[in-house]
Amino acid sequence: MSDILILNGRLVDPASGVDAERDLLLRHGRVAAVEMPGELRAVKGKETIDAKGMIVAPGLVDVHVHLREPGQTYKESIKTGTAAAAAGGFTSVVAMPNTLPVNDTVEKLEWMLDAARGAVVKLFAMPAATFGSLGEEITDFHELARVGAVGFTDDGKPVLVDRVMRGALVAAAGIGVPVSQHAEDTRLTGGCSMNAGPVAFRLGLRGMTVEAESKIVERDIRLLRDIEQHDGLRPHLHVQHVSTAKAMEAIRQAKRAGLHVTCEVAPHHFTLTDEAVGDYDTNAKMNPPLRNDADRLAMIAGLMDGTVDCIATDHAPHALFEKEQEFERAPNGITGLETALGLALRVLHKGNGMSISRVIELMSAQPAGIVSLDGRGTLSVGSFADVVVFDPAAEWSFEAAKSRSKSRNTPFDGAPMLGRVAATISEGRVVFKA
């Protein structure tokens, strides 16, 4: 592994409080030196990246991706999904367990994390919170954590039974990892395929109410409080892809009350509304669904005021033939790894005045902190050499046909982006170069 010099760039490392011109030396997969411009020029015989006009930032971290392996490699594989991650500037991704079979045992987790799978960037995983993600019996958190689980989740299948969710939170608290919850009361969303509201009514589609999301968030917060009071533990609830103002407010209040709640918002939820469904465009079908503009603005408000801890893509690839179905029958989900940074910079930075440093923090240091990825999400000396170099001023349009993912299911084909990734370096290896 050769050394890499990154010169002339603007280093933005929120975790170290740096936002200034710095040169960077990567050696043996770690950050070896961060110096004032010019001081590293004496280092010789190295690969050099000229980052003039570029931002040099910690590699992005995504705590919510679906890589479809094992079981559905016609949609995506660990190799192609992580290649898409690299193209999007991500150097760490956390795979969800809704694979076939469900990732719910040490053997499956080890198989997934094995180098033989060909992950291009660092792969982490959250195994299922319950066996088969059936919501009944919790998995062996201790053993799974021992081999690398960074949290537990039943992902698309929320843990509905109070007793089981309580048990999961208690078990996870003992290990110091989060339980990550897809907040949807599925008893209220049967047959629903988009957000409830005038658009769904006009299209004749059954709609998911905001309460279906907020009720689970509120229930989980009650459980946290109860566990803190009665068990002397401090469990960590991570709420996945918040999409409604009502759930956001519940999280805001819980944080004020001092509970350990974190949450993520997906780029599509701060960019699009349910109007994007248009004439039944299945590329605008996801779960949680695109909401109305008030909810979209509430996601931006949550990102601006710090209620939202991180941006996560919920990268969910599906084959074209699966999306080429009747809207109600098509699967939920869109790809997202290659559009996240471009949308965040366009909507949050350019559109809402969020600093670039804060955007990067929401996509690196903060998600790394949620799943305790030591030495990642920062470029301080000694940390992993996970780096993204991007041109913050580049305006471009995403072309789904050129995606590194196996799938093309995105509502952002042709959409304008701000900020283009020039290079991604994972543990000292250049894994993407534009």
Place this chain on the structure above:
Amino acid sequence: MTILETGTVAAGSLLTVANLAVEEVAAILAATDRLERMAAPERAKILAGRRIALLFYESSTRTRTSFELAAKSLGAMTTLVSDKSSSIEKGESLKDTGLTLRALGAECIVLRHANSGAPYLLAKSTGLPVLNAGDGMHEHPSQALLDLRTMLTRLPGMSGRLINGKTLGGVTVVITGDILHSRVARSNAMLLPRLGARVVLCGPKELLPEDALGLGGADSSGAVEIERDFDKALKQTASNGTMVVMMLRIQRERLAGLELDLGDYISRYQLDEERLMARAPEALVMHPGPMIRGLEISGEVADGPNSAIEDQVRNGLAVRMALLVRALGAGGFESVTV
């Protein structure tokens, strides 16, 4: 690459009334008149030898028969594919079924489907003109057109009127019942206001959520109103105006999860003779069928002098002839926009 970008909708398709220009409505109704006046042998030459596929994924008597007889009276060959006894039953996708029909020479597909929006998928994936014969809870555009024609032929002072944004000025249309699940209500609520009608939607909140106000569109040109009290709704006729009462069936098969007391519903929303005579004795009574006599409508009213229900069925055949001619670009149809 999205489905929207890869496929385009063929001219002559009718997927929704939402973007059907009033001029198009006028052209369709004019063609309906012409076709109806034509001698049968002459009419049978218009689509002679043309191939129309009727793709019915949902059981239907009146719409299917209406389209089939309309096609045959124009001389077209029809083939009926239903979800029973076909490859659909074996799990073939809608797209592939459509491509198969196209390969077999179908020039137009009439689609009835249980999923809202299915006609868009079929139209985009085959490139053939597609006529939406009812999709899920979404729309039933040919029904809205036949309902319009029924009003124009039955309401006083309408015959000979030009079709434009004021044609139904002074007409109040009260649509009552299970609006939530009704594609007929959606199509009528989107079409009739654009011809000048005042549309009042009526029903309990379980069957008529406030979201229905969105049918009026972003601007207020197509505004619809909600009135929960049927008796009040029936008295809303403007002075010198006329009233249409369109009754809808309670779709028990779609009521899952909704708590509805049918006895209470009947007392509040059934159109019976007493209510009709007391509130709107001159009103034209319509129903898209199938009716449940004794539930949303009494038998006496359904068979009574105010009822236009049989006219609706008759007009359905004629309007569908015009839609098929339009879909296939035959019969001198000048306008084929979608």
